[in-house]
Amino acid sequence: MSRGFYVGRFQPYHNGHQSVLEQIARWVDEIVIGVGSAQLSHTVANPFTAGERVLMLTRSLADLECPFYVIPIEDVQRNALWVAHVRSMTPPFDTVYSSNPLVMQLFAEAGVDVQSPDMYERLTHSGTAIRRRMLDGEPWEHLVPPAVVDVIREIHGVERLQRIAGSD
Numbered sequence: 001m002s003r004g005f006y007v008g009r010f011q012p013y014h015n016g017h018q019s020v021l022e023q024i025a026r027w028v029d030e031i032v033i034g035v036g037s038a039q040l041s042h043t044v045a046n047p048f049t050a051g052e053r054v055l056m057l058t059r060s061l062a063d064l065e066c067p068f069y070v071i072p073i074e075d076v077q078r079n080a081l082w083v084a085h086v087r088s089m090t091p092p093f094d095t096v097y098s099s100n101p102l103v104m105q106l107f108a109e110a111g112v113d114v115q116s117p118d119m120y121e122r123l124t125h126s127g128t129a130i131r132r133r134m135l136d137g138e139p140w141e142h143l144v145p146p147a148v149v150d151v152i153r154e155i156h157g158v159e160r161l162q163r164i165a166g167s168d
């Protein structure tokens, strides 16, 4: 049984993340997805709660032909302890999939196999670019799975982001 670990803030979950997870699903038996910085919400860089991000992921991956677990993970103050903290919250995994240099370094130092999946249309598909579009009132819906559009509408996410930023 091979299990892969994929972690992100998913603010919001977008088609780049979905494309990577669809690839990982072909390589492993099960996927553990960590919703990072779970304690953060209601800020311009991190507008959505961990629970809202769990909804986005779970609904978007409903048809994935690979079992997966979505686990919120709060940050800790010491990077040197983060891998142990992650492991204490997740089912065991063999391989980490990430392009985040700090995540890659911390897991490599802990002796875990780390792979960097290719980026999918990174210029447009980043949380930062999508939040910018929401703030500017530009179309963003085509950059995320349909289920994420539904969740963000349901929670009035764009209005929340615009109010937090003082731009409504």
Ligand SMILES: Nc1ncnc2c1ncn2[C@@H]1O[C@H](COP(=O)(O)OP(=O)(O)OP(=O)(O)O)[C@@H](O)[C@H]1O
Pocket (backbone or CB within 6 Å): 007, 008, 009, 010, 011, 015, 016, 017, 020, 097, 098, 099, 100, 117, 118, 119, 120, 121, 122, 125, 126, 127, 128, 129
């Ligand atoms: N377009 C993309 N294609 C493939 N992987 C991506 C893409 N965008 C982000 N990732 C990867 O997904 C993981 C989680 O990233 P994260 O949730 O921070 O998304 P992000 O789009 O980089 O967000 P932000 O711009 O808010 O920092 C990281 O390993 C990141 O490199």
Ligand SMILES: NC(=O)c1ccc[n+]([C@@H]2O[C@H](COP(=O)(O)O)[C@@H](O)[C@H]2O)c1
Pocket (backbone or CB within 6 Å): 007, 008, 009, 010, 035, 036, 037, 038, 074, 075, 076, 077, 078, 079, 080, 082, 098, 099, 100, 102, 103, 106
């Ligand atoms: N010390 C820590 O708590 C620590 C260290 C490395 C990564 N992380 C988290 O892992 C996640 C990595 O995701 P991104 O690749 O989306 O940045 C983030 O939520 C980040 O805060 C936390």
